[in-house]
Amino acid sequence: MPDLASPLIAWYRENARDLPWRRDGFGAWGTLVSEFMLQQTPVSRVVPRLEEWLARWPTPADLAAAPPADAVRLWANLGYPRRALWLHRAATQIRDRHDGVVPRDVDALLALTGIGDYTARAVAVFAYGDRHPVVDTNTRRVLARAVDGRSQPGPPAKSDLAAMAAILPADDEDAAVVNAAAMELGAIVCTARAPRCEACPLAAVCAWRAAGYPDTGDDRRKQARYEGSDRQARGAILKALRDAEGHPVPADEVASEWPDAAQRDRAVDSLIADGLVEVTDGALHLPR
DNA sequence: GACCCGTGGAA
DNA sequence: TTTCCAAGGGT
CATH class of the missing domain: 1.10.10 (Arc Repressor Mutant, subunit A)
Incomplete structure (x- = not known):
């Protein structure tokens, strides 16, 4: 397999967006809150709510001490309000099980309400710098195209983690950057519609490009109609x-x-x- | 594994 | 206007 990590790292250094959770010293709690908010909600809508949330509840214990209603209300129109409730529960669990400190261990993170494969590893990697594969919808699309030569990824699968692990460099910090870079590339270059392949650092090694951009179909489940639902x-x-x-x-x-x-x-x-x-x-x- | 869960911007 | 899509997770 060609080296994807090196071009991803170089590209990310030059092209990463300046986002709040990428600031130095943002903190594990901020990372956790941002990841909850980013579950199925676009970055542009998360940023203002995140600032508001962290100003009001700077620690997990602060949120746990508030009534769940306040969390649901401040969640406002971010969508999927269960996530607000789950974040409140996770904060309570962090206070009760982990002395108010966001855990670093992936299994401990997975045991918290509302945290699954993606969020657990995102916190361990981006907040604590540990080496794990982080796989979101952007990463799955990048790997489907660059590695598998497909136009769209299949449904999420456990094998996604191994696929990402296979391209991670040995060094912890480099691995974290590759995780972030794959997501970022999928978000702003290797997009679902109208990918900007002319600006892609993986163009030279992309299996989908080499194959002539075949339409390999899309077996993802379609979202149900919202109107009247x-x-x-x-x-x-x-x-x-x-x-x-x-x-x-x-x-x-x-x-x-x-x-x-x-x-x-x-x-x-x-x-x-x-x-x-x-x-x-x-x-x-x-x-x- | 299938199905469920919000909201709003872009094409 | 309709459709697509967005840093997923629980049941």
């Missing part, structure tokens, strides 16, 4: 609760947020099951 109903109801700023919302007012009664009931039930909504005296509110 249960997700949209949940979103509308939860937005109303966030906007109520702590005041419980009576059931009849919730009804006006989503007219379809059956779908509304289903949405409320699922929000309660997720712990995002509680009911007191017939009125809905965020978890206290």
Whole structure:
């Protein structure tokens, strides 16, 4: 296999975006919060919320001491509000199990609510400098093209970690840069649509380019339609609760947020099951 | 492994 | 207007 690490490192030194979590001394807690927010949400929308969040809760213990409702409210429109709840739970677990210090061990990180293969290794690598493969959607696309000669990656698989590990250099710091560089390249050059191959540091060694950019198909699962979905109903109801700023919302007012009664009931039930909504005296509110 | 979970910008 | 896509993870 050609050397991908060297061109990635050189390219990253010159082209990496200046992002908050890349500042010196950003800290493991900041890294953890940023990674939660970046799960399926674009960088541009995360940056302002992240600054706000860390100003209010500078440590895991600070967040753990706040009611979950505050976390859900400050999450605002970042999407997938369960992540706000999970981040609050993770902060509580960090306080209770790890003396308030974000763990460094991957297995300890994986044991926290809302942290999976990607986030656990991202924290261990970017916050602590350890050597692990970090694989996100950008990295999977870069590897699918440069190594496998495919136009799009397949569905996420356990083998993704081994594929990334195979291109990591031995040195810890270099490995961390290669992890970050693969993600960055996928984000700004080797993009899903209209990749900028003329600006790619891997062009000379890219298997997909060498093969003449074949369309190898796309076997990823398509995202379900959002308009009219249960997700949209949940979103509308939860937005109303966030906007109520702590005041419980009576059931009849919730009804006006989503007219379809059956779908509304289903949405409320699922929000309660997720712990995002509680009911007191017939009125809905965020978890206290 | 399949399916579920928000939101908004870009093409 | 519709579709695609975004530093994933839990069940």
